[in-house]
Amino acid sequence: MRFIFKxxxxxxxxxxxxxxHVFWYGLLCASLVVxxxxxxxxxxxxxxxxxxxxxxxxxxxxxxxxxxxxxxxxAAFLGVGAYTEAVxxxxxxxxxxxxxxxxxxxxAVGMVVGLPALRVKGIYLGMATLAxxxxxxxxxxxxxxxxxxxxxxxVNPPAxxxxxxxxxxxxxFLCLVLCVGATLAxxxxxxxxxxxxxxxxxxxxxxxxxxxxxxxxxxxxxxxxSAALAGIxxxxxxxxxxxxxxxxxSIVQSIDLLLMVVIxxxxxIHGAFLGAIFLIVMPQLISLGKDFLxxxxxxxxxxxxxxxxxxxxxxxxxxxxxxxxxxxKVRTWFQLFPFYRKGMFKRQKSFQKSDRLK
Amino acid sequence: MNxxxxxxxxxLSVRFGGxxxxxxxxxxxxxxEVFTLIGPNGAGKTTVFNLISxxxxxxxxxxxxNGAGGPLKLTGQPPHQVAGLGIARTFQNIELxxxxxxxxxxxxxxxxxxxxxxxxDLLFTGKARAAxxxxxxxxxxxxxxxxxxxxxxxMVAGLPYGVRKVVELARALCTEPRLLLLDxxxxxxxxxxxxxMAFWISDIKNELGITVLMxxxxxxxxxxxxxxxxxxxMGAELATGTPAEVQSHPGxxxxxxxxxxxVSSLRRENHVKxxx
Amino acid sequence: MxxxxxxxxxxxxxxxxxxxALGFVLIYKATETVSFAQGDLMMVGAFGGLLTMxxxxxxxxxxxxxxxxxxxxxxxxxxxxxxxPILGQPAFSIxxxxxxxxYVLRGxxxxxxxxxxxxxxxxVPYAGEVVRLGALVLSAEQLVVIGVTALLCGGLFxxxxxxxxxxxxxxxxxxxxxxxxxxIPVQRLNGLVWGLAAGVAxxxxxxxxxxxxxxxxxxxxxxxxxxxxxxxGFGSLPGAIVGGLVIGIVEAVSGFYLPEGxxxxxxxxxxxxxxxxxxxxxxxxxxxxxx
Numbered sequence: 001m002r003f004i005f006k007x008x009x010x011x012x013x014x015x016x017x018x019x020x021h022v023f024w025y026g027l028l029c030a031s032l033v034v035x036x037x038x039x040x041x042x043x044x045x046x047x048x049x050x051x052x053x054x055x056x057x058x059x060x061x062x063x064x065x066x067x068x069x070x071x072x073x074x075a076a077f078l079g080v081g082a083y084t085e086a087v088x089x090x091x092x093x094x095x096x097x098x099x100x101x102x103x104x105x106x107x108a109v110g111m112v113v114g115l116p117a118l119r120v121k122g123i124y125l126g127m128a129t130l131a132x133x134x135x136x137x138x139x140x141x142x143x144x145x146x147x148x149x150x151x152x153x154x155v156n157p158p159a160x161x162x163x164x165x166x167x168x169x170x171x172x173f174l175c176l177v178l179c180v181g182a183t184l185a186x187x188x189x190x191x192x193x194x195x196x197x198x199x200x201x202x203x204x205x206x207x208x209x210x211x212x213x214x215x216x217x218x219x220x221x222x223x224x225x226s227a228a229l230a231g232i233x234x235x236x237x238x239x240x241x242x243x244x245x246x247x248x249x250s251i252v253q254s255i256d257l258l259l260m261v262v263i264x265x266x267x268x269i270h271g272a273f274l275g276a277i278f279l280i281v282m283p284q285l286i287s288l289g290k291d292f293l294x295x296x297x298x299x300x301x302x303x304x305x306x307x308x309x310x311x312x313x314x315x316x317x318x319x320x321x322x323x324x325x326x327x328x329k330v331r332t333w334f335q336l337f338p339f340y341r342k343g344m345f346k347r348q349k350s351f352q353k354s355d356r357l358k
Numbered sequence: 359m360n361x362x363x364x365x366x367x368x369x370l371s372v373r374f375g376g377x378x379x380x381x382x383x384x385x386x387x388x389x390x391e392v393f394t395l396i397g398p399n400g401a402g403k404t405t406v407f408n409l410i411s412x413x414x415x416x417x418x419x420x421x422x423x424n425g426a427g428g429p430l431k432l433t434g435q436p437p438h439q440v441a442g443l444g445i446a447r448t449f450q451n452i453e454l455x456x457x458x459x460x461x462x463x464x465x466x467x468x469x470x471x472x473x474x475x476x477x478x479d480l481l482f483t484g485k486a487r488a489a490x491x492x493x494x495x496x497x498x499x500x501x502x503x504x505x506x507x508x509x510x511x512x513m514v515a516g517l518p519y520g521v522r523k524v525v526e527l528a529r530a531l532c533t534e535p536r537l538l539l540l541d542x543x544x545x546x547x548x549x550x551x552x553x554x555m556a557f558w559i560s561d562i563k564n565e566l567g568i569t570v571l572m573x574x575x576x577x578x579x580x581x582x583x584x585x586x587x588x589x590x591x592m593g594a595e596l597a598t599g600t601p602a603e604v605q606s607h608p609g610x611x612x613x614x615x616x617x618x619x620x621v622s623s624l625r626r627e628n629h630v631k632x633x634x
Numbered sequence: 635m636x637x638x639x640x641x642x643x644x645x646x647x648x649x650x651x652x653x654x655a656l657g658f659v660l661i662y663k664a665t666e667t668v669s670f671a672q673g674d675l676m677m678v679g680a681f682g683g684l685l686t687m688x689x690x691x692x693x694x695x696x697x698x699x700x701x702x703x704x705x706x707x708x709x710x711x712x713x714x715x716x717x718x719p720i721l722g723q724p725a726f727s728i729x730x731x732x733x734x735x736x737y738v739l740r741g742x743x744x745x746x747x748x749x750x751x752x753x754x755x756x757x758v759p760y761a762g763e764v765v766r767l768g769a770l771v772l773s774a775e776q777l778v779v780i781g782v783t784a785l786l787c788g789g790l791f792x793x794x795x796x797x798x799x800x801x802x803x804x805x806x807x808x809x810x811x812x813x814x815x816x817x818i819p820v821q822r823l824n825g826l827v828w829g830l831a832a833g834v835a836x837x838x839x840x841x842x843x844x845x846x847x848x849x850x851x852x853x854x855x856x857x858x859x860x861x862x863x864x865x866x867g868f869g870s871l872p873g874a875i876v877g878g879l880v881i882g883i884v885e886a887v888s889g890f891y892l893p894e895g896x897x898x899x900x901x902x903x904x905x906x907x908x909x910x911x912x913x914x915x916x917x918x919x920x921x922x923x924x925x
Contacts, residue, residue: 009494012461013487070726116906120913122725123668127864128909130857131902142895185480192479192486193465193472193493200455200466207453210411211533212441212470221476251857255733262730267457301751302744302850309737316731317719 002335015187032176036169044168045240046284050276051175052236055182057260057272059229062186064258065267066195067222068202069117072126073133074257076113077227079140079249081106081234083147086155086244095158095165102235103228109136110227111220118216133254141246152245155238175236182229187269189225198222259308263315265322274323282308321345359422359429364389364537364569365410370419372409379405381593382419387537389424392563392570394580396604397590398613403573404450406590407539410571411447412437425536442470444536448526448543450573456515460506460525461497463514467532468493500531504558520551527558531566538562540572544579552579559583577605589613635769640886646776648882649783650845653838654859655866655874656790657831662868664803664827665721667728671712672835673856674736679705679836680843680852681743684756694759702836709832710825717828718821721810736853744850751850756843775844782841786834787875794871803827858885861901865908867915876916880904 004011004018016022036044056078064070081102088098116128140147147153157166158174165171189195197218200208209215238244256279264275286307290298297303319326325345333340359366365387372380380402387393395403408414410421412435421432425443435443446467455463471493478486501507504524509517514525523546530538543559544552556579562568563583574580580587580601587604589596591613597604604610657672682701686692692700716735720728744750763774794800806813806820813820839852846852862881866873881901889897908915 009491010487012494013490064726070729116909120909123662123729123868124864124909124913126668126729127860127905130860131905134902135899135906138895138899188482188486189479192474192482192490193469194476194479196458196462196466197469199458199462200469203455203457204453206413207449207455208466209437210441210447210449210453211466211529212438213466214436214438258730258733262727266726297745300745302741304741305737306741306745309734309739309741312734313716313731313738316723316727316734317716320720320723320727 013191015191029180036172041168044172046280048168048172048175048240050273050280051172051179052233052240053257053260053276053279054273055175055179055236056230056233056257057264057276058182058186058269059226059233060257060261061264061266061269061272062189062198062229063222063226064261065271066190066202067198067219069114069219069222070122070126070129070258071113071223071226071254072130072258073113073136073251073254074129074226074230075249075251075253076133076136077106077110077230078234078237078253078257079136079246080109080227081231082238082244082249083140083153083234084231085235086153086238087146089156089158089239090153094160096160099158099232099235103231106231106234107224107228110223110225110230113227114220114223117219117223130251130254133251137246137249137251140249147246148244150246152243154243155241158239171239178232178236182232183269186229190269194218194221259312263312263322265324268322268324270324270327271322274327278323282311359424360386361424362389363387364424365571366422366424367406367410368420368422370406370409370421371417372405372414373417379593380409380416383590383593383595384419385588385595385598387569387571388585389569390563390567391585392559392572392583394584394587394601395571395573395590396575396577396580396587396610397596400592401590401613402593403590404541405593407447407541407571407573410440410445410539412440423537441533441535444534445539446530446533446535446537447539448523448530448541450541450545452519452522452526454514454522454526454529457513459511459513460517460528461510463525463529464497464500464532465493467529468496470533471496496534497532500528503531503561504528519546520548523547523551523555531562531568535568538568538570540570540574542573542575544574544576552576555579556582581605636890637887639770640890641883642770642772643776644883644886645879646779646845646882647885648862648879649779649875650838650842650855650878651859651862651881652875652878653783653786653834653841654856655862655878656787656871657834657838658859659863659866659868659871659874660827660831660834662807662863663871664807665717665824666807667717667721667725667732668868669732669831670729670856671732671735671739672831672859673853674739675705675709675832675835675853676839676842676856677848677850677853678708678739678743678839679832680756680839680848681749682836683840683843684754684848685749687757688754694757698840701840702833705836706829706833709835710829712832713825713828718824721824740850740853753847753849756840756848758844761844775841779841779845782837783875786837787872790871799823799826858901861905863915864905865915867918870915870917873915873917 002018002020006012011017016025035047039047060071060074084102084105085098088101089095113129113132117125120128141150143149157164159165165174197208197213200211200213201215201218205215260275260279261271263278264273265271283304286304290303315322321328329345332344363386368384370380370383371378383402383406395406397403405414409416410432412432416433422429423432423443423445432440455466473489474486501510504527506524506528509521509525514522517525523543527540527543540559544555547555559570560583563570584601586599587601588598589604589607589610596609596613597607654672654676657675658669661667661669679701682704683697686697686700687694712735716731717728720731760774760778765772765774765777802813802818802823805816806818806823810820842852842855846855858881859878862877863874864877865880866875866877881904884900884904885897888900892900
């Protein structure tokens with residue numbers, strides 16, 4: 001068990017709260033830096049995907065987990081970022097400029113999508129974001145002379161002038177740097193007034209307002225930041241898969257993103273990463289497990305969907321705090337051993353109250 | 359507007375559909391006093407609060423607030439500006455941020471005093487860090503004042519009702535208000551907690567110099583801390599004055615207890631005092 | 635004349651959207667949960683009709699009854715196993731749960747050997763027949779859809795107006811704890827409502843089957859039912875049908891008069907317009923938190 005004797009407000013403010021944090025996160029960073037030399041190329045590519053989805057997940061976590069605004073069409077921002085990056089890179093723009101544009105354009109679209117949030121809540125907001133998702137997807141498909149429409153668009157590697165990043169290792173480091181940057185930005189935000197304002201809006205809008213928080217401004221900001229991160233993730237995604245088509249940014253992708261943050265653990269930074277790992281690792285596990293199942297089930301195209309659905313149901317029913325929540329419980333069990341009490345994380349039984357009156 | 363007045367409501371009315379919730383109510387709150395609104399349920403007291411907090415807009419009438427920049431009309435202000443002007447409130451049914459710790463709730467109370475923008479927050483510059491420490495110091499003063507030390511890191515969702523009421527008060531104090539609106543501060547509290555609340559309200563008035571406007575049902579608390587009282591009934595004013603004056607006003611007694619005729623059937627010989 | 639033809643086909647399509655929307659407005663009114671599983675329940679209902687006819691050799695009318703009743707029971711079971719444990723959790727969790735249920739339903743149907751991955755025709759007795767009214771050509775499928783929807787609405791309206799069920803449902807949706815205290819068997823009610831919604835979904839599936847054929851991805855049409863519910867107002871049953879009709883007509887008309895691609899996004903543009911102009915829908919009520 002660890003007891004932290006606090007003598008300084010800085011101890012509450014700084015990111016690494018104690019020696020253990022420094023050690024483990026340091027080890028994590030070191031392993032991530034060393035990864036290209038330690039992992040075979042296939043797994044390095046998967047790790048790159050994890051980093052990309054984590055960036056997007058951080059954005060969605062900020063919006064849904066920390067501000068309480070649910071976006072059912074988040075893939076739209078991913079798509080806007082991806083296509084912007086593809087078009088600009090193919091036109092020869094240097095990478096830092098093109099990715100900045102991708103982020104900014106997505107943020108602008110995010111602010112537009114966030115407009116309904118200022119007037120409606122809950123499921124109505126979900127419907128509005130769903131609607132935007134469909135509209136953007138269709139827009140990408142119809143605007144053929146820019147996006148190539150349904151025929152697809154191939155993407156050049158990221159480049160600054162003549163120097164291109166076209167190796168797996170190089171691209172991995174690019175994603176790592178951007179992912180670390182995004183994580184630090186979000187974590188900083190959350191320990192500062194802006195992040196607290198988001199949490200206030202999530203928990204009680206009327207109270208947040210009476211504390212002086214301008215609801216419209218912060219909701220729009222949340223949408224913009226979330227969309228910007230999705231746009232940056234989308235830009236990296238475009239380079240990773242090297243060929244874009246509008247159906248990659250459909251509602252199925254939006255739901256996958258939501259799945260990621262819910263299973264990861266809504267309302268936590270770790271959740272974005274755990275969710276991204278889940279999203280990338282799950283298909284691998286299913287492929288591995290296929291051989292052990294009877295042929296009718298193992299070879300069916302419906303297997304992945306069934307497994308995803310079942311896992312989602314299981315998490316919502318039994319572990320609403322997600323993978324991160326489960327990790328917290330396991331860690332607490334070890335930390336308090338043998339004094340862990342069964343009821344420690346028990347949810348209070350709540351009765352359903354009308355959402356319309358919130 | 360007279361300079362020793364902090365808030366002045368004149369001919370305030372608000373209508374919801376066919377219901378006239380507040381009917382031509384006028385009152386003044388003097389700087390440094392504790393002014394209480396009393397009245398039976400449904401009298402419109404919380405509605406008056408909601409008018410001051412700008413949750414509702416009055417159908418007619420005006421509210422003037424003597425803020426840092428001089429008197430201004432509250433009725434034109436958007437709701438999120440109210441805290442910045444120096445008006446803080448607590449809610450009748452407790453509107454805390456449930457999935458955050460007490461400390462985070464109180465830090466959110468410091469929002470109007472923030473000195474950093476989005477970029478400094480994202481980069482967490484030295485300026486942001488200094489602002490965080492300054493905010494924390496102010497919050498700790500409030501925690502000291504209300505004895506919330508051992509609840510600092512607790513999630514609000516798990517706290518008992520009495521503690522939550524205190525946290526709600528603490529959060530309002532963190533905004534450094536000039537005017538504090540307390541909506542039924544003692545509802546749901548037991549005798550000891552109510553006594554603590556009475557001491558705190560007096561301390562808020564005497565030590566912190568904050569003007570308090572409150573809605574209250576507990577007459578003992580009202581008599582103990584209030585300087586002046588306004589009794590309301592069915593949306594209209596009944597009587598204004600010191601607690602003793604208002605409590606002996608015949609109209610007020612009728613509103614609460616009914617007339618002699620209503621009570622006569624309950625009378626037993628020698629046991630009921632005639633209303634004065 | 636062409637316009638009238640378009641309108642009728644829009645109305646028929648709109649009835650399907652309306653029925654699916656009716657299903658989740660029922661669930662929303664009772665438990666204030668939004669169910670994304672309605673589309674997939676509809677798909678399972680259609681498959682149910684198909685399988686009872688092909689595998690068990692039922693005649694059409696028996697297959698319809700079996701499918702609807704079977705789906706009703708299935709809805710009750712789903713509610714009992716999966717939805718009941720989490721009532722009281724934030725609405726978003728419940729939405730994710732129903733999305734999960736939809737995934738599982740779709741996946742399981744796809745896994746049925748030989749049948750799941752193909753597209754099938756449901757052998758309805760009125761297939762291919764047309765009715766001529768002057769210059770109008772109406773397919774029997776469309777007429778049956780419109781007729782059945784009207785009958786079903788009438789039946790449900792009568793049930794809610796003349797029975798205690800409707801009031802009990804509303805009470806449970808606004809404050810579950812208070813409803814318990816009033817002796818309302820909230821959990822049994824919820825099961826009933828889910829069963830009813832699943833049955834309505836099955837009917838929608840059987841009506842849709844002759845038009846779009848039976849296949850595992852049929853359920854995606856359910857996504858169009860959300861705009862219908864938004865237009866009508868989420869808490870209103872007649873609103874669901876009216877919303878469905880609006881969306882169906884908008885789709886039909888924009889498919890014909892507007893450039894390609896607009897047909898698919900027209901319902902969503904309508905949603906956005908609705909949320910800007912009348913956020914609570916045509917028939918919804920504006921509720922506000924009282925502090």
